[in-house]
Amino acid sequence: MSALFASEEWQVLMDNLPTLPFATWESFYATILSTFLALVIGIPLGVLLVAGEQGGVLPLPRWLMQLLNVVINLLRSVPFLILMIFVIPLSQAIVGTSIGTVASIVPLVIASFPFVSRLVESSLREVDGGVIEAAQSMGATPMQIIAKVMIPESMPSLISNITIALTTILGYSAMAGIIGGGGLGQIAINYGYYRYKYLIMAVATALLVVMVQVFQSLGTWLATHCDKRLRR
Amino acid sequence: MIEIQHMTKRFATQSGTVVALRDISLSIRDRDIYGIIGMSGAGKSTLVRCINMLERPDEGTVVVNGREMNNLNAAELRAARREITMIFQQFNLLMQRTCLKNICFPMELAKVPKAEAVKRARELLELVGLPDKADAYPAQLSGGQKQRIAIARALATNPKVLLCDEATSALDPNTTHSILQLIRKINQELGITVVIITHQMSVVEEICNRVAILDEGTVVEEGEVQAIFSNPQSAAARRLVFPGGAARSEMLPGRRMVRVAFNGTQTTDKPLVASLAIECGALVSIVAADTRIVNGQTLGSMLLALPESREDAEKAMAYIRNYPGITCEEVEA
Numbered sequence: 001m002s003a004l005f006a007s008e009e010w011q012v013l014m015d016n017l018p019t020l021p022f023a024t025w026e027s028f029y030a031t032i033l034s035t036f037l038a039l040v041i042g043i044p045l046g047v048l049l050v051a052g053e054q055g056g057v058l059p060l061p062r063w064l065m066q067l068l069n070v071v072i073n074l075l076r077s078v079p080f081l082i083l084m085i086f087v088i089p090l091s092q093a094i095v096g097t098s099i100g101t102v103a104s105i106v107p108l109v110i111a112s113f114p115f116v117s118r119l120v121e122s123s124l125r126e127v128d129g130g131v132i133e134a135a136q137s138m139g140a141t142p143m144q145i146i147a148k149v150m151i152p153e154s155m156p157s158l159i160s161n162i163t164i165a166l167t168t169i170l171g172y173s174a175m176a177g178i179i180g181g182g183g184l185g186q187i188a189i190n191y192g193y194y195r196y197k198y199l200i201m202a203v204a205t206a207l208l209v210v211m212v213q214v215f216q217s218l219g220t221w222l223a224t225h226c227d228k229r230l231r232r
Numbered sequence: 233m234i235e236i237q238h239m240t241k242r243f244a245t246q247s248g249t250v251v252a253l254r255d256i257s258l259s260i261r262d263r264d265i266y267g268i269i270g271m272s273g274a275g276k277s278t279l280v281r282c283i284n285m286l287e288r289p290d291e292g293t294v295v296v297n298g299r300e301m302n303n304l305n306a307a308e309l310r311a312a313r314r315e316i317t318m319i320f321q322q323f324n325l326l327m328q329r330t331c332l333k334n335i336c337f338p339m340e341l342a343k344v345p346k347a348e349a350v351k352r353a354r355e356l357l358e359l360v361g362l363p364d365k366a367d368a369y370p371a372q373l374s375g376g377q378k379q380r381i382a383i384a385r386a387l388a389t390n391p392k393v394l395l396c397d398e399a400t401s402a403l404d405p406n407t408t409h410s411i412l413q414l415i416r417k418i419n420q421e422l423g424i425t426v427v428i429i430t431h432q433m434s435v436v437e438e439i440c441n442r443v444a445i446l447d448e449g450t451v452v453e454e455g456e457v458q459a460i461f462s463n464p465q466s467a468a469a470r471r472l473v474f475p476g477g478a479a480r481s482e483m484l485p486g487r488r489m490v491r492v493a494f495n496g497t498q499t500t501d502k503p504l505v506a507s508l509a510i511e512c513g514a515l516v517s518i519v520a521a522d523t524r525i526v527n528g529q530t531l532g533s534m535l536l537a538l539p540e541s542r543e544d545a546e547k548a549m550a551y552i553r554n555y556p557g558i559t560c561e562e563v564e565a
Contacts, residue, residue, distance in 0.1 A: 134324035137284055138317065138338040139310035152328050228369040229327045
């Protein structure tokens with residue numbers, strides 16, 4: 001035990017301990033902000049994917065739907081590591097720099113909004129077609145069906161899927177540490193990968209694990225508590 | 233009131249075009265309870281969806297309240313749909329809304345002020361007999377209660393027509409009975425025209441005044457329920473009217489047939505066929521029977537062959553006519 005406390009590993013951990021709370025905060029806000037922006041883009045796209053198809057509530061031209069699908073699949077198939085490098089000029093243009101937590105939000109949003117739109121799509125598809133037909137039979141407009149039927153009726157599933165997006169984006173944000181993305185990921189990579197200091201890497205990883213647990217528990221709790229189909 | 237003329241509806245499937253409805257012409261009068269009956273796949277659901285344009289007919293016209301439904305633009309159609317509401321086999325309630333908010337939903341769509349909508353929704357809950365379920369969610373209700381909420385929701389916009397798409401098919405016989413009573417009450421008290429799609433003969437028997445029999449996309453018979461029941465002409469009508477699809481005159485040549493319907497006769501009452509033999513001395517044969525007992529009441533129908541001698545037959549017929557709790561008609565088998 002005393003050998004551990006005397007080791008260089010321990011020394012590095014102790015030296016960097018004060019930076020961990022801030023790094024945790026950076027990871028947290030990069031994740032929350034990226035998820036929020038990904039939802040802002042992804043939810044309308046997910047709605048279009050369901051409502052816009054032939055036989056949907058708001059049918060769109062076939063070519064437009066095909067284009068939408070191709071773009072989403074394309075963005076989803078680029079590995080995140082490569083995508084980060086691709087969008088460096090874009091980050092520079094938008095936030096003025098390509099390093100740091102704020103800059104990492106640009107690739108995070110671009111990588112996650114197509115994923116979010118697919119998750120939203122799958123949630124909305126769970127809504128019973130009969131309920132949509134009932135709304136149509138009452139004279140609902142397409143926008144009313146989307147806003148008052150499809151989204152509220154799939155809310156529990158949407159919350160579950162948004163939780164999945166949140167934890168996935170947290171994982172991506174740690175990866176952004178490689179290109180100087182800041183946060184816990186950068187600490188883990190800088191010390192663990194470049195300097196072989198595994199103890200601090202383990203501590204940074206443990207903090208990420210705790211964050212995932214908290215997000216997931218919160219999301220599961222919310223999803224079950226807003227679902228009125230469950231008898232309580 | 234509802235005038236359907238030469239309506240045809242086709243569906244494109246992978247194995248070619250299917251004609252779901254072929255040259256349908258029907259006229260449904262104000263305040264009718266109009267039954268449309270047929271086996272599954274006969275096109276009933278498509279037909280009812282063509283009335284409110286959830287399905288677009290390929291040919292022919294549908295006129296409701298003097299408005300030609302085919303020619304309405306999107307906004308006009310939405311307005312028209314508030315007067316032609318619909319209930320469904322699977323109820324189709326919004327599962328994440330309370331019953332009260334489900335009933336408010338069509339009024340919300342029509343931009344009725346909230347306070348007014350809530351007031352009307354509470355009145356409707358009273359009308360369908362569930363005033364204590366305002367804050368319950370659909371998942372907490374039984375099937376019959378869900379259908380009552382769906383009926384209340386359908387009445388929210390003061391419709392002139394109520395379309396019922398297999399509205400009782402997912403319910404047990406007892407609940408079916410109570411829902412049909414409610415629909416009759418709505419028809420009589422609010423003067424709403426009702427169109428009922430069903431495959432259950434008992435439903436037509438219980439509340440419809442007119443009926444159309446649909447078979448493979450065409451109307452094979454149409455008219456007063458009593459007339460069709462006593463003298464079904466088409467093969468499809470015979471299948472539906474006669475229990476078990478029976479009734480071949482060649483089975484009992486020369487015998488007169490009478491169809492007896494039990495509309496909730498108490499099972500503790502004296503038995504019909506035995507009483508006929510003992511009290512009337514008439515020996516009738518049961519040609520076919522399809523009856524069931526629900527909560528001590530007999531429902532269903534029976535086909536009896538009257539005695540051969542003219543005199544005995546008359547006597548038996550008179551006896552059956554005066555028998556309590558049943559309706560009967562002589563049929564040409």
